[in-house]
Amino acid sequence: MLAVGCGGPGPATQAPPPMDAPRPEALFTYEAEAAPSTGGGLSRGAAWGDIDTDGDPDLVVANAIGQAQMLFRNDGPTGFTRLQDDPIALSAGDTEGVFWADADNDGDLDLLLTNQFDQPLRFFRNDGQSSLVLAAAGDLGDDRQASANSACWGDFDNDGHLDVFVVQRGGLDDLLFSNLGDGRFHRIVEGDAVTNGGDGRTCACGDIDADGDLDLFVGNFVLNNAKAPNFLYRNRGDGTFETVTEGEIVTDLQATYGSSFVDIDDDGDADLFLSNIAGSDHNALYLNDGLGQFSKRTDGELVTAASRPSKGHAFGDYDLDGDLDLVIANGTESEVDLRNFLYLNDGAGRFVAVTEGDLVDTPNISAGVAWADADLDGDLDLFIANWGGDNEDNAFYRNHTTGRSWLVIRLIGTKSNRMGWGARVRVTATIGDFTRTQTRWMNPTTGYASQNEPILHFGVGDAGHIDSIEITWPSGTVDLLGPVDANRILTVTEGRSQFVS
Numbered sequence: 001m002l003a004v005g006c007g008g009p010g011p012a013t014q015a016p017p018p019m020d021a022p023r024p025e026a027l028f029t030y031e032a033e034a035a036p037s038t039g040g041g042l043s044r045g046a047a048w049g050d051i052d053t054d055g056d057p058d059l060v061v062a063n064a065i066g067q068a069q070m071l072f073r074n075d076g077p078t079g080f081t082r083l084q085d086d087p088i089a090l091s092a093g094d095t096e097g098v099f100w101a102d103a104d105n106d107g108d109l110d111l112l113l114t115n116q117f118d119q120p121l122r123f124f125r126n127d128g129q130s131s132l133v134l135a136a137a138g139d140l141g142d143d144r145q146a147s148a149n150s151a152c153w154g155d156f157d158n159d160g161h162l163d164v165f166v167v168q169r170g171g172l173d174d175l176l177f178s179n180l181g182d183g184r185f186h187r188i189v190e191g192d193a194v195t196n197g198g199d200g201r202t203c204a205c206g207d208i209d210a211d212g213d214l215d216l217f218v219g220n221f222v223l224n225n226a227k228a229p230n231f232l233y234r235n236r237g238d239g240t241f242e243t244v245t246e247g248e249i250v251t252d253l254q255a256t257y258g259s260s261f262v263d264i265d266d267d268g269d270a271d272l273f274l275s276n277i278a279g280s281d282h283n284a285l286y287l288n289d290g291l292g293q294f295s296k297r298t299d300g301e302l303v304t305a306a307s308r309p310s311k312g313h314a315f316g317d318y319d320l321d322g323d324l325d326l327v328i329a330n331g332t333e334s335e336v337d338l339r340n341f342l343y344l345n346d347g348a349g350r351f352v353a354v355t356e357g358d359l360v361d362t363p364n365i366s367a368g369v370a371w372a373d374a375d376l377d378g379d380l381d382l383f384i385a386n387w388g389g390d391n392e393d394n395a396f397y398r399n400h401t402t403g404r405s406w407l408v409i410r411l412i413g414t415k416s417n418r419m420g421w422g423a424r425v426r427v428t429a430t431i432g433d434f435t436r437t438q439t440r441w442m443n444p445t446t447g448y449a450s451q452n453e454p455i456l457h458f459g460v461g462d463a464g465h466i467d468s469i470e471i472t473w474p475s476g477t478v479d480l481l482g483p484v485d486a487n488r489i490l491t492v493t494e495g496r497s498q499f500v501s
Contacts, residue, residue, distance in 0.1 A: 115148060158474055
Protein backbone atom coordinates (compact mmCIF):
# COMPACT_ATOMS: atom_id res chain seq x y z
CA MET A 1 0.00 0.00 0.00
CA LEU A 2 1.34 3.40 -0.94
CA ALA A 3 1.98 5.99 1.71
CA VAL A 4 -0.16 9.08 1.50
CA GLY A 5 2.06 12.14 1.89
CA CYS A 6 1.70 13.96 5.18
CA GLY A 7 -0.12 17.20 4.55
CA GLY A 8 -0.92 16.17 0.98
CA PRO A 9 -4.45 15.77 -0.35
CA GLY A 10 -6.11 12.46 -1.04
CA PRO A 11 -7.76 11.57 -4.32
CA ALA A 12 -9.13 14.54 -6.22
CA THR A 13 -12.86 15.11 -5.95
CA GLN A 14 -13.11 17.58 -8.82
CA ALA A 15 -13.60 16.47 -12.42
CA PRO A 16 -10.39 16.26 -14.45
CA PRO A 17 -9.77 19.06 -16.94
CA PRO A 18 -10.96 18.53 -20.53
CA MET A 19 -8.51 16.74 -22.81
CA ASP A 20 -8.43 19.51 -25.41
CA ALA A 21 -5.67 18.98 -27.95
CA PRO A 22 -3.64 22.20 -28.22
CA ARG A 23 -2.88 23.28 -31.76
CA PRO A 24 0.77 22.28 -32.37
CA GLU A 25 1.59 25.49 -34.19
CA ALA A 26 0.35 27.52 -31.23
CA LEU A 27 2.28 25.75 -28.46
CA PHE A 28 5.10 28.30 -28.40
CA THR A 29 5.19 32.00 -29.15
CA TYR A 30 8.41 33.94 -29.65
CA GLU A 31 8.64 36.83 -27.20
CA ALA A 32 10.91 39.28 -28.94
CA GLU A 33 10.62 41.89 -26.18
CA ALA A 34 11.51 39.52 -23.34
CA ALA A 35 14.92 40.32 -21.88
CA PRO A 36 16.46 36.93 -22.80
CA SER A 37 15.51 37.59 -26.45
CA THR A 38 17.23 40.97 -26.61
CA GLY A 39 20.90 41.71 -27.04
CA GLY A 40 23.02 39.99 -29.65
CA GLY A 41 25.85 37.63 -28.85
CA LEU A 42 27.71 34.60 -30.04
CA SER A 43 25.73 32.48 -27.62
CA ARG A 44 26.38 28.77 -27.23
CA GLY A 45 24.99 27.03 -24.13
CA ALA A 46 22.25 27.99 -21.69
CA ALA A 47 21.17 26.80 -18.24
CA TRP A 48 18.11 27.46 -16.10
CA GLY A 49 18.40 27.44 -12.32
CA ASP A 50 17.08 29.27 -9.26
CA ILE A 51 20.21 31.20 -8.28
CA ASP A 52 18.45 33.34 -5.64
CA THR A 53 16.25 30.55 -4.20
CA ASP A 54 13.07 32.58 -4.65
CA GLY A 55 11.19 29.74 -6.29
CA ASP A 56 11.46 30.59 -9.98
CA PRO A 57 14.22 29.71 -12.47
CA ASP A 58 16.81 32.25 -13.56
CA LEU A 59 18.88 31.93 -16.73
CA VAL A 60 22.58 32.09 -17.59
CA VAL A 61 23.82 32.12 -21.20
CA ALA A 62 27.34 31.29 -22.38
CA ASN A 63 28.94 33.57 -24.96
CA ALA A 64 32.04 32.93 -27.05
CA ILE A 65 34.80 35.04 -28.60
CA GLY A 66 35.51 37.06 -25.48
CA GLN A 67 31.97 38.29 -24.92
CA ALA A 68 30.56 38.58 -21.42
CA GLN A 69 28.15 35.94 -20.17
CA MET A 70 24.48 36.84 -19.79
CA LEU A 71 22.64 36.42 -16.48
CA PHE A 72 18.88 37.01 -16.31
CA ARG A 73 17.00 37.20 -13.02
CA ASN A 74 13.46 35.91 -13.18
CA ASP A 75 11.17 38.57 -11.67
CA GLY A 76 8.01 36.49 -11.89
CA PRO A 77 5.02 38.16 -13.57
CA THR A 78 7.10 41.17 -14.65
CA GLY A 79 9.52 39.12 -16.70
CA PHE A 80 13.31 39.11 -16.55
CA THR A 81 16.06 41.58 -15.66
CA ARG A 82 19.54 41.26 -17.09
CA LEU A 83 22.18 41.56 -14.37
CA GLN A 84 25.39 43.09 -15.66
CA ASP A 85 27.39 43.63 -12.47
CA ASP A 86 27.41 40.05 -11.18
CA PRO A 87 30.76 38.17 -11.38
CA ILE A 88 29.20 35.79 -13.90
CA ALA A 89 28.17 38.64 -16.17
CA LEU A 90 31.68 40.12 -15.89
CA SER A 91 33.32 36.82 -16.82
CA ALA A 92 34.30 36.80 -20.48
CA GLY A 93 35.94 34.08 -22.54
CA ASP A 94 35.43 31.57 -25.29
CA THR A 95 32.70 30.00 -23.21
CA GLU A 96 30.71 27.06 -24.56
CA GLY A 97 28.83 25.54 -21.64
CA VAL A 98 27.10 26.54 -18.40
CA PHE A 99 26.30 23.95 -15.75
CA TRP A 100 24.52 24.43 -12.40
CA ALA A 101 24.97 22.06 -9.46
CA ASP A 102 24.77 22.22 -5.68
CA ALA A 103 28.41 21.19 -5.44
CA ASP A 104 28.71 21.78 -1.68
CA ASN A 105 25.28 20.44 -0.61
CA ASP A 106 24.33 23.74 1.02
CA GLY A 107 20.99 24.18 -0.73
CA ASP A 108 21.90 26.69 -3.43
CA LEU A 109 23.26 26.35 -6.96
CA ASP A 110 26.90 26.78 -7.91
CA LEU A 111 28.06 27.13 -11.51
CA LEU A 112 30.76 25.76 -13.82
CA LEU A 113 31.72 27.47 -17.09
CA THR A 114 33.55 25.45 -19.76
CA ASN A 115 35.87 27.39 -22.06
CA GLN A 116 37.62 26.49 -25.31
CA PHE A 117 41.05 27.18 -26.76
CA ASP A 118 43.26 26.56 -23.72
CA GLN A 119 41.30 28.83 -21.45
CA PRO A 120 40.69 27.85 -17.82
CA LEU A 121 37.58 26.27 -16.45
CA ARG A 122 35.72 28.67 -14.18
CA PHE A 123 33.89 27.49 -11.04
CA PHE A 124 31.64 29.93 -9.18
CA ARG A 125 30.31 29.21 -5.71
CA ASN A 126 26.97 30.63 -4.63
CA ASP A 127 27.49 32.85 -1.58
CA GLY A 128 23.93 32.31 -0.36
CA GLN A 129 23.14 35.96 -1.04
CA SER A 130 22.12 35.50 -4.68
CA SER A 131 25.61 36.11 -6.04
CA LEU A 132 28.15 33.78 -7.60
CA VAL A 133 31.79 34.21 -6.62
CA LEU A 134 34.79 32.81 -8.49
CA ALA A 135 36.07 30.10 -6.18
CA ALA A 136 39.20 28.16 -5.44
CA ALA A 137 38.11 24.53 -5.61
CA GLY A 138 41.25 22.44 -5.63
CA ASP A 139 42.10 21.04 -9.04
CA LEU A 140 38.87 22.33 -10.54
CA GLY A 141 39.62 25.96 -9.70
CA ASP A 142 43.35 26.20 -10.25
CA ASP A 143 43.24 28.02 -13.59
CA ARG A 144 43.66 24.70 -15.34
CA GLN A 145 43.96 25.30 -19.06
CA ALA A 146 41.40 23.40 -21.06
CA SER A 147 39.65 23.28 -24.38
CA ALA A 148 36.29 22.22 -23.10
CA ASN A 149 32.82 22.21 -24.59
CA SER A 150 30.51 20.40 -22.20
CA ALA A 151 30.39 18.92 -18.73
CA CYS A 152 28.30 16.43 -16.78
CA TRP A 153 27.78 16.65 -13.03
CA GLY A 154 27.02 13.38 -11.28
CA ASP A 155 27.80 11.46 -8.10
CA PHE A 156 29.84 8.84 -9.91
CA ASP A 157 31.18 7.18 -6.74
CA ASN A 158 27.90 7.48 -4.79
CA ASP A 159 29.50 9.18 -1.79
CA GLY A 160 26.83 11.90 -1.54
CA HIS A 161 28.88 14.61 -3.31
CA LEU A 162 28.59 15.68 -6.94
CA ASP A 163 31.63 15.05 -9.11
CA VAL A 164 32.06 16.54 -12.59
CA PHE A 165 33.21 15.16 -15.93
CA VAL A 166 34.44 17.61 -18.60
CA VAL A 167 34.83 16.78 -22.31
CA GLN A 168 37.64 18.31 -24.32
CA ARG A 169 38.25 18.80 -28.01
CA GLY A 170 41.21 18.51 -30.34
CA GLY A 171 42.58 15.16 -29.22
CA LEU A 172 42.88 16.19 -25.56
CA ASP A 173 41.96 13.76 -22.80
CA ASP A 174 38.67 14.36 -21.03
CA LEU A 175 38.74 15.45 -17.39
CA LEU A 176 37.16 13.90 -14.29
CA PHE A 177 37.12 15.75 -10.97
CA SER A 178 36.18 13.91 -7.78
CA ASN A 179 34.40 16.03 -5.15
CA LEU A 180 36.24 15.64 -1.83
CA GLY A 181 33.32 17.07 0.15
CA ASP A 182 35.33 19.91 1.69
CA GLY A 183 35.01 22.42 -1.14
CA ARG A 184 37.86 20.92 -3.14
CA PHE A 185 37.96 18.73 -6.22
CA HIS A 186 40.68 16.21 -7.10
CA ARG A 187 41.49 15.44 -10.73
CA ILE A 188 41.47 11.74 -11.62
CA VAL A 189 44.34 11.12 -14.07
CA GLU A 190 44.15 7.37 -14.61
CA GLY A 191 41.47 5.21 -16.18
CA ASP A 192 39.63 4.69 -19.44
CA ALA A 193 37.44 7.80 -19.31
CA VAL A 194 40.34 10.24 -18.89
CA THR A 195 42.97 8.81 -21.24
CA ASN A 196 40.93 8.71 -24.42
CA GLY A 197 42.13 11.61 -26.60
CA GLY A 198 38.82 12.34 -28.28
CA ASP A 199 37.27 15.43 -29.82
CA GLY A 200 34.40 15.86 -27.39
CA ARG A 201 31.43 18.13 -27.91
CA THR A 202 28.88 16.60 -25.53
CA CYS A 203 28.47 14.18 -22.64
CA ALA A 204 25.55 12.48 -20.96
CA CYS A 205 25.35 10.40 -17.80
CA GLY A 206 22.73 7.80 -16.95
CA ASP A 207 22.34 4.40 -15.35
CA ILE A 208 22.18 2.39 -18.57
CA ASP A 209 22.23 -1.04 -16.91
CA ALA A 210 20.05 -0.27 -13.86
CA ASP A 211 22.76 -1.27 -11.39
CA GLY A 212 22.53 1.88 -9.29
CA ASP A 213 25.46 3.93 -10.61
CA LEU A 214 25.95 6.51 -13.34
CA ASP A 215 27.50 5.51 -16.65
CA LEU A 216 28.92 7.98 -19.20
CA PHE A 217 28.58 8.78 -22.89
CA VAL A 218 30.88 11.14 -24.82
CA GLY A 219 29.95 12.46 -28.26
CA ASN A 220 32.93 13.27 -30.49
CA PHE A 221 33.28 15.40 -33.60
CA VAL A 222 36.30 15.12 -35.94
CA LEU A 223 39.93 14.04 -35.53
CA ASN A 224 42.54 14.00 -38.30
CA ASN A 225 39.92 15.15 -40.81
CA ALA A 226 37.70 12.13 -40.13
CA LYS A 227 34.65 11.59 -37.96
CA ALA A 228 35.74 10.45 -34.51
CA PRO A 229 34.00 7.49 -32.84
CA ASN A 230 31.88 8.16 -29.78
CA PHE A 231 32.68 6.74 -26.33
CA LEU A 232 30.50 4.77 -23.92
CA TYR A 233 31.74 3.92 -20.41
CA ARG A 234 30.23 1.61 -17.81
CA ASN A 235 30.68 2.55 -14.17
CA ARG A 236 32.34 -0.25 -12.21
CA GLY A 237 30.42 0.82 -9.12
CA ASP A 238 33.26 2.76 -7.50
CA GLY A 239 33.41 5.80 -9.76
CA THR A 240 35.89 4.26 -12.20
CA PHE A 241 34.89 3.35 -15.73
CA GLU A 242 35.47 0.68 -18.35
CA THR A 243 35.18 1.32 -22.07
CA VAL A 244 32.38 -0.34 -24.04
CA THR A 245 33.94 -1.50 -27.30
CA GLU A 246 31.03 -3.20 -29.04
CA GLY A 247 27.71 -1.91 -30.32
CA GLU A 248 26.52 0.69 -32.79
CA ILE A 249 26.81 3.53 -30.29
CA VAL A 250 30.60 3.27 -30.43
CA THR A 251 31.05 1.90 -33.96
CA ASP A 252 28.82 4.34 -35.85
CA LEU A 253 30.86 7.28 -37.18
CA GLN A 254 28.86 10.48 -36.90
CA ALA A 255 29.81 14.04 -36.04
CA THR A 256 27.95 14.27 -32.73
CA TYR A 257 27.20 17.56 -30.97
CA GLY A 258 24.37 16.73 -28.56
CA SER A 259 23.38 13.76 -26.39
CA SER A 260 20.70 12.80 -23.87
CA PHE A 261 19.73 9.70 -21.92
CA VAL A 262 15.91 9.56 -21.70
CA ASP A 263 13.20 6.91 -21.51
CA ILE A 264 11.83 7.58 -24.95
CA ASP A 265 9.57 4.50 -25.20
CA ASP A 266 8.18 4.38 -21.63
CA ASP A 267 9.70 1.01 -20.77
CA GLY A 268 11.58 2.35 -17.75
CA ASP A 269 15.16 2.32 -19.02
CA ALA A 270 17.55 4.96 -20.35
CA ASP A 271 17.65 5.23 -24.14
CA LEU A 272 20.16 7.48 -25.95
CA PHE A 273 19.46 10.24 -28.48
CA LEU A 274 22.21 11.98 -30.46
CA SER A 275 22.02 15.17 -32.49
CA ASN A 276 24.58 15.16 -35.29
CA ILE A 277 25.96 18.09 -37.22
CA ALA A 278 27.31 16.68 -40.49
CA GLY A 279 25.14 16.95 -43.56
CA SER A 280 25.77 13.27 -44.22
CA ASP A 281 24.36 12.23 -40.84
CA HIS A 282 20.85 11.81 -39.57
CA ASN A 283 20.17 12.28 -35.90
CA ALA A 284 20.31 8.96 -34.06
CA LEU A 285 18.23 7.07 -31.49
CA TYR A 286 19.41 3.96 -29.65
CA LEU A 287 16.90 1.92 -27.65
CA ASN A 288 17.99 0.23 -24.42
CA ASP A 289 16.97 -3.36 -23.69
CA GLY A 290 17.10 -2.66 -19.94
CA LEU A 291 20.50 -4.28 -19.48
CA GLY A 292 22.55 -1.62 -21.20
CA GLN A 293 22.52 -3.21 -24.66
CA PHE A 294 21.34 -0.82 -27.37
CA SER A 295 19.75 -1.22 -30.80
CA LYS A 296 19.59 1.59 -33.31
CA ARG A 297 16.17 2.74 -34.44
CA THR A 298 16.06 3.19 -38.19
CA ASP A 299 12.42 4.04 -38.88
CA GLY A 300 10.42 7.20 -38.22
CA GLU A 301 10.97 10.78 -39.30
CA LEU A 302 12.91 11.64 -36.16
CA VAL A 303 15.86 9.65 -37.52
CA THR A 304 15.13 9.70 -41.27
CA ALA A 305 14.20 13.36 -41.88
CA ALA A 306 16.42 15.44 -44.15
CA SER A 307 19.63 16.15 -42.25
CA ARG A 308 20.36 19.52 -40.78
CA PRO A 309 23.38 20.61 -38.73
CA SER A 310 21.84 19.70 -35.35
CA LYS A 311 23.49 20.77 -32.09
CA GLY A 312 21.42 21.24 -28.93
CA HIS A 313 18.19 19.47 -28.07
CA ALA A 314 15.81 19.14 -25.13
CA PHE A 315 13.21 16.47 -24.38
CA GLY A 316 10.11 17.49 -22.43
CA ASP A 317 6.37 16.98 -22.40
CA TYR A 318 5.59 20.26 -24.13
CA ASP A 319 1.90 19.53 -24.75
CA LEU A 320 1.31 17.87 -21.33
CA ASP A 321 -0.22 14.72 -22.77
CA GLY A 322 1.94 12.23 -20.90
CA ASP A 323 4.85 11.55 -23.25
CA LEU A 324 8.18 13.12 -24.19
CA ASP A 325 8.40 15.56 -27.10
CA LEU A 326 11.61 17.02 -28.54
CA VAL A 327 13.07 20.34 -29.65
CA ILE A 328 16.27 20.33 -31.74
CA ALA A 329 18.39 23.43 -32.33
CA ASN A 330 20.09 23.57 -35.72
CA GLY A 331 22.95 25.79 -36.75
CA THR A 332 26.33 26.16 -38.36
CA GLU A 333 28.09 29.07 -40.04
CA SER A 334 28.09 27.33 -43.43
CA GLU A 335 24.29 27.29 -43.63
CA VAL A 336 21.74 30.08 -44.06
CA ASP A 337 18.01 30.33 -43.44
CA LEU A 338 18.02 27.44 -40.97
CA ARG A 339 14.97 26.40 -38.97
CA ASN A 340 14.81 24.49 -35.70
CA PHE A 341 12.81 21.28 -35.21
CA LEU A 342 9.84 20.56 -32.95
CA TYR A 343 8.65 16.95 -32.75
CA LEU A 344 5.54 15.87 -30.87
CA ASN A 345 5.20 12.32 -29.57
CA ASP A 346 2.02 10.60 -30.73
CA GLY A 347 1.83 8.49 -27.58
CA ALA A 348 3.11 5.36 -29.28
CA GLY A 349 6.75 6.47 -29.39
CA ARG A 350 6.48 7.95 -32.89
CA PHE A 351 7.56 11.55 -33.41
CA VAL A 352 5.73 13.85 -35.79
CA ALA A 353 7.33 17.09 -36.95
CA VAL A 354 5.44 20.33 -36.33
CA THR A 355 5.67 22.38 -39.52
CA GLU A 356 4.06 25.68 -38.48
CA GLY A 357 4.52 28.14 -35.64
CA ASP A 358 7.11 30.55 -34.29
CA LEU A 359 9.52 27.89 -33.09
CA VAL A 360 9.97 26.25 -36.49
CA ASP A 361 9.35 29.29 -38.71
CA THR A 362 11.96 31.65 -37.28
CA PRO A 363 15.33 31.41 -39.09
CA ASN A 364 18.29 31.22 -36.70
CA ILE A 365 21.74 29.73 -36.41
CA SER A 366 21.26 28.00 -33.06
CA ALA A 367 23.34 26.00 -30.58
CA GLY A 368 22.06 25.19 -27.07
CA VAL A 369 18.43 24.81 -26.05
CA ALA A 370 16.95 24.31 -22.59
CA TRP A 371 13.52 24.34 -20.94
CA ALA A 372 12.10 25.66 -17.69
CA ASP A 373 8.69 26.41 -16.25
CA ALA A 374 9.67 30.06 -16.27
CA ASP A 375 6.25 31.41 -15.25
CA LEU A 376 5.30 28.57 -12.86
CA ASP A 377 2.11 27.73 -14.78
CA GLY A 378 2.92 24.05 -15.23
CA ASP A 379 4.08 23.95 -18.85
CA LEU A 380 7.62 24.15 -20.21
CA ASP A 381 8.98 27.33 -21.77
CA LEU A 382 12.11 27.39 -23.93
CA PHE A 383 15.28 29.35 -24.44
CA ILE A 384 17.37 28.86 -27.57
CA ALA A 385 20.90 30.28 -27.83
CA ASN A 386 21.82 31.72 -31.24
CA TRP A 387 25.28 32.51 -32.56
CA GLY A 388 24.92 33.58 -36.18
CA GLY A 389 26.74 36.86 -35.60
CA ASP A 390 27.35 39.59 -33.07
CA ASN A 391 23.86 40.96 -33.57
CA GLU A 392 21.74 37.81 -33.76
CA ASP A 393 19.32 37.84 -30.85
CA ASN A 394 18.66 34.78 -28.75
CA ALA A 395 15.09 33.52 -28.46
CA PHE A 396 12.70 32.99 -25.54
CA TYR A 397 9.54 31.02 -26.37
CA ARG A 398 6.58 30.91 -24.01
CA ASN A 399 4.41 27.79 -23.88
CA HIS A 400 0.64 28.32 -24.00
CA THR A 401 -0.67 24.79 -23.40
CA THR A 402 -3.93 24.78 -21.42
CA GLY A 403 -6.58 22.25 -20.43
CA ARG A 404 -4.12 19.54 -19.43
CA SER A 405 -2.65 18.54 -16.09
CA TRP A 406 0.91 18.37 -14.83
CA LEU A 407 3.13 17.61 -11.85
CA VAL A 408 6.48 19.11 -10.84
CA ILE A 409 8.71 17.40 -8.26
CA ARG A 410 11.67 19.00 -6.54
CA LEU A 411 14.06 16.77 -4.62
CA ILE A 412 16.08 17.24 -1.43
CA GLY A 413 18.63 14.52 -0.82
CA THR A 414 19.81 13.66 2.68
CA LYS A 415 21.93 10.53 2.39
CA SER A 416 22.22 11.21 -1.35
CA ASN A 417 23.56 14.46 -2.79
CA ARG A 418 21.37 17.44 -1.87
CA MET A 419 19.92 17.83 -5.40
CA GLY A 420 19.01 14.16 -5.68
CA TRP A 421 21.02 14.16 -8.90
CA GLY A 422 20.71 10.73 -10.51
CA ALA A 423 17.46 9.81 -8.75
CA ARG A 424 14.93 7.87 -10.81
CA VAL A 425 11.31 9.02 -10.49
CA ARG A 426 8.32 7.05 -11.77
CA VAL A 427 4.89 8.63 -11.88
CA THR A 428 1.76 6.57 -12.53
CA ALA A 429 -1.54 8.15 -13.58
CA THR A 430 -4.64 7.23 -15.56
CA ILE A 431 -4.55 9.29 -18.75
CA GLY A 432 -7.55 8.82 -20.97
CA ASP A 433 -8.51 5.18 -20.45
CA PHE A 434 -5.00 3.93 -19.82
CA THR A 435 -2.84 3.69 -16.70
CA ARG A 436 0.58 4.95 -17.69
CA THR A 437 3.90 5.07 -15.86
CA GLN A 438 6.42 7.71 -16.89
CA THR A 439 10.08 7.55 -15.89
CA ARG A 440 12.39 10.54 -15.49
CA TRP A 441 15.80 10.97 -13.95
CA MET A 442 17.03 14.02 -12.06
CA ASN A 443 19.66 14.95 -14.60
CA PRO A 444 19.13 18.39 -16.12
CA THR A 445 22.10 18.29 -18.52
CA THR A 446 20.68 18.33 -22.03
CA GLY A 447 21.88 18.19 -25.61
CA TYR A 448 24.79 20.52 -26.17
CA ALA A 449 26.48 22.59 -23.44
CA SER A 450 23.16 23.28 -21.66
CA GLN A 451 20.89 22.39 -18.77
CA ASN A 452 17.16 22.31 -18.21
CA GLU A 453 15.68 23.55 -14.95
CA PRO A 454 16.64 21.00 -12.24
CA ILE A 455 13.13 19.71 -11.61
CA LEU A 456 11.18 16.57 -12.53
CA HIS A 457 8.32 17.59 -14.81
CA PHE A 458 5.44 15.35 -15.91
CA GLY A 459 2.45 16.03 -18.12
CA VAL A 460 -0.54 13.89 -17.16
CA GLY A 461 -3.16 14.86 -19.73
CA ASP A 462 -6.72 14.62 -18.40
CA ALA A 463 -5.73 13.04 -15.07
CA GLY A 464 -7.03 14.95 -12.08
CA HIS A 465 -4.65 13.15 -9.73
CA ILE A 466 -1.53 11.05 -9.73
CA ASP A 467 -1.98 7.48 -8.50
CA SER A 468 1.56 6.89 -7.26
CA ILE A 469 5.10 8.25 -7.23
CA GLU A 470 8.16 6.05 -6.81
CA ILE A 471 11.51 7.75 -6.14
CA THR A 472 14.70 5.68 -6.16
CA TRP A 473 17.50 7.82 -4.75
CA PRO A 474 21.22 7.40 -5.57
CA SER A 475 21.71 6.02 -2.04
CA GLY A 476 19.30 3.20 -2.82
CA THR A 477 16.52 4.60 -0.62
CA VAL A 478 13.08 4.18 -2.20
CA ASP A 479 10.17 6.49 -1.34
CA LEU A 480 6.64 5.49 -2.35
CA LEU A 481 4.09 8.31 -2.36
CA GLY A 482 0.57 9.06 -3.45
CA PRO A 483 -2.13 9.55 -4.45
CA VAL A 484 -2.00 13.34 -4.82
CA ASP A 485 -3.77 15.96 -6.87
CA ALA A 486 -2.27 17.03 -10.18
CA ASN A 487 -1.33 20.62 -11.02
CA ARG A 488 1.02 21.22 -8.13
CA ILE A 489 4.69 21.54 -7.24
CA LEU A 490 5.93 19.00 -4.68
CA THR A 491 9.17 19.09 -2.74
CA VAL A 492 10.16 15.62 -1.55
CA THR A 493 12.86 14.96 1.04
CA GLU A 494 14.74 11.66 0.84
CA GLY A 495 13.60 8.98 3.25
CA ARG A 496 10.56 10.78 4.62
CA SER A 497 7.84 9.61 2.21
CA GLN A 498 6.04 12.89 2.65
CA PHE A 499 5.41 16.05 0.71
CA VAL A 500 6.53 19.47 1.81
CA SER A 501 4.98 22.02 -0.52
